[in-house]
Amino acid sequence: FMSDRPLRIGIVCYPSSGGSGIVATDLALALARGGDQVTLISYTRPIRFRSSLPNLDFFEVQTEHYPVFHHQPYTLSLAAGITSLARTKGLDIVHAHYAVPHATAAYLAKQILAPQELPVVTTLHGTDITLVGTRPAFYETTRFSILKSDRVTTVSHWLEAETRAKLDVDIPIQVIPNFIDGDIFKPRDSSRPRCFPDDRPIIMHISNFRKVKNVPAVIEVFRRVRRWIPARLVLIGHGPERPKVIEQIRELGLQDDVLVMGLQNSIEQILPEADLVLTPSEHESFGLVALEALASGVPVITTNMGGAVEVIEDGVTGFLRDPRDLEGMTEAALKILKNPTVKEEMGRLGRASALKRFSIDTIIRQYRELYREIRP
Ligand code: GMT
Numbered sequence: 001f002m003s004d005r006p007l008r009i010g011i012v013c014y015p016s017s018g019g020s021g022i023v024a025t026d027l028a029l030a031l032a033r034g035g036d037q038v039t040l041i042s043y044t045r046p047i048r049f050r051s052s053l054p055n056l057d058f059f060e061v062q063t064e065h066y067p068v069f070h071h072q073p074y075t076l077s078l079a080a081g082i083t084s085l086a087r088t089k090g091l092d093i094v095h096a097h098y099a100v101p102h103a104t105a106a107y108l109a110k111q112i113l114a115p116q117e118l119p120v121v122t123t124l125h126g127t128d129i130t131l132v133g134t135r136p137a138f139y140e141t142t143r144f145s146i147l148k149s150d151r152v153t154t155v156s157h158w159l160e161a162e163t164r165a166k167l168d169v170d171i172p173i174q175v176i177p178n179f180i181d182g183d184i185f186k187p188r189d190s191s192r193p194r195c196f197p198d199d200r201p202i203i204m205h206i207s208n209f210r211k212v213k214n215v216p217a218v219i220e221v222f223r224r225v226r227r228w229i230p231a232r233l234v235l236i237g238h239g240p241e242r243p244k245v246i247e248q249i250r251e252l253g254l255q256d257d258v259l260v261m262g263l264q265n266s267i268e269q270i271l272p273e274a275d276l277v278l279t280p281s282e283h284e285s286f287g288l289v290a291l292e293a294l295a296s297g298v299p300v301i302t303t304n305m306g307g308a309v310e311v312i313e314d315g316v317t318g319f320l321r322d323p324r325d326l327e328g329m330t331e332a333a334l335k336i337l338k339n340p341t342v343k344e345e346m347g348r349l350g351r352a353s354a355l356k357r358f359s360i361d362t363i364i365r366q367y368r369e370l371y372r373e374i375r376p
Contacts, residue, residue, distance in 0.1 A: 007371055008037045008089055010059075010082060012106065013097040015046040017208050017237060017263060019288035020125035023155070023178050024097040025049050030364045032056035039085060043074065047265070059085055075101040075108070082109035086118050092375045095121040095367075096149075099128040100138055103145035117376040122149040123176070124163055126285025126306075131212065134166045143167045150374050155286040156307025162285070174370065177310070178286050179363035180295045182355045187297030187347065188272035195273045196259075200232045201337045204274035204298075206267065206289045207281075209239030214303075214323050217280040219248050219258075224330040226257065229337055233258045236270065272296040275343055276336050280323045284308040290318070294354035297347035301332050311358075317350035 009031060013024030025046045032038045032053045040049060041059045049058060063077040082094055082105060094109065096102035103122040110118045122145070133142035146152055146169055153176045154160045160173045196202060203222055207213040215235075222233045235245070235258065242260075249258050264270055271277070277293040283306035284290075290300045290311050300318035302308045314320040319332035336343050 004372075006035045006037055006055075007092045007375055008039075009371065010039050010041050010085055010089075010091045010094040011097065012041045012078065012082070012094065012102040013046060015042040015044045015049075017047055017239075018125075019178070019286070020098045020123075020128075021046050022048055022288060023123075023125070024095075026179070026181070026360075027095075027364065027367060028056060029053075030360055031368070034364065034368065036368075037089070039089065039091075041078070041081060041085070047263075075105045078102070078105035079108035079112070082106060082118075083112045086113055086116065091118060093119050093121060093371050095123065095371075097123050098125050099142050099146060100132050101141070103149055104141050107145050107148050119150040119374040119376065120148070121151045121153065121370065121374070122146060124152065124154045124159055124285075126155065126159055127212065129159065129163050129166060130283065130285065130306075139167075143169060147171060151370055153370070156310050158307035158310065159285040162306075174366075176363060176366050176370070177358055178288050178291060179358050179360045180291050180354050181360045182295050182351070185268050185271065185292050185295035187351065195270065196232065196234075198232075200230045201275040202232050202234055202273060203276050203278055203333065203337075204234045204236065204271065205278050206236040206271070206292075207239070207279065208237050209241045209245065211241060212282045213239075213241070214280045214282050215241055215245045216248055217323060217326060217329070218278050219245060219252065219254065220326050221278060221280070221329045221333060222258070223252055223254060224326065225333050225337065226254075228334055231257070231337060234261060234270075234274070235259065236261045236264050236267065238263050267292065268296070271298060274298045276301065276333055278329070278333065279303070279308075280321070280329060281305070281308075282323055287311050291354055291358055294318075294350035297351045299336050299343060299346035299350060301329055301336075313349075313353065317346055317353050 014021040025048045028038045037055045061081045096106045106120040205218045279302045281303045285307045287308040303323045304320040312318040321328045
């Protein structure tokens with residue numbers, strides 16, 4: 001028997017522009033709209049967090065500077081925060097997005113609170129397994145915290161397999177993919193004037209400019225495309241590799257055709273202006289930008305490494321290429337940009353596929369069912 005009384009859920013996430021924080025914020029908002037009482041927990045307000053709902057709030061984790069600390073022990077402060085929230089609000093569940101260190105802090109809070117129960121759900125997003133959790137400095141604590149979670153979910157089947165293999169865990173893992181709101185991300189309204197000054201086709205790249213995003217390949221593919229057709233490149237986001245990328249653009253003399261836009265709040269308004277989104281990551285456990293592009297009716301060329309193959313259908317809604325295959329990506333880009341009918345048909349099929357497989361209602365229902373199976 002599953003009663004449908006609203007739950008009190010604490011959602012722990014990173015506030016920055018990474019996909020995991022965006023998924024966690026959108027999940028919190030959707031759950032609150034459905035009637036649950038949700039507190040988003042982080043060290044600063046997540047970028048997409050805007051709430052006017054009385055049952056959705058934000059808890060800012062307080063840390064302390066102390067001269068003895070070389071590193072701030074954020075995990076301890078987060079565990080203390082979850083514990084006090086669970087006591088004051090009577091949390092039914094805590095949901096950790098990104099294992100390192102959120103799953104560990106949640107586990108610690110659960111131990112402190114006993115005998116009060118606090119089931120822990122951990123959602124793995126990708127780099128918490130592929131780049132961080134498997135490093136010697138984090139391996140044992142990450143693996144332990146995943147094993148001790150009451151439920152573990154991953155955003156793709158590929159990440160599930162990767163987690164089993166890399167962390168040597170043999171526990172049930174539920175795949176709950178990322179989701180999209182088709183009322184927010186939708187194709188461009190052709191009656192509205194374009195955001196960009198001329199009619200040149202637009203290639204767009206959106207990321208947090210980390211090495212794994214392989215942004216130099218975006219610039220190189222753009223350079224090759226421009227040998228055949230006029231085009232404009234729009235880069236959105238910021239991160240550690242950005243200065244190097246700007247240098248590469250300058251060295252190649254492409255600065256007049258590249259617009260470097262930085263972090264944007266309303267990505268849903270800019271994305272539909274693209275004719276093509278290019279995300280040639282070294283790997284991508286899901287690829288949230290690719291899903292946002294599909295819903296906006298924009299074809300995607302992305303990596304064939306990782307879970308992106310579960311989002312994009314090669315040759316149907318976009319193209320999947322080896323991230324080192326610059327010529328293959330260039331050919332695919334020209335196929336889309338030279339033929340408006342190809343672009344339109346792929347965009348149409350992409351939106352249909354996004355809404356059919358990753359609609360916000362379907363996916364939120366899966367999280368709600370999971371919570372109701374484990375709540376005390
Ligand atoms: O990709 C990043 O650098 C950020 C990272 C994160 O955790 O914020 O993104 C991961 O989670 C996203 C949301 O589930 C996925 O869409 C991304 O594919 C995944 N990134 C990688 O696997 C590289």
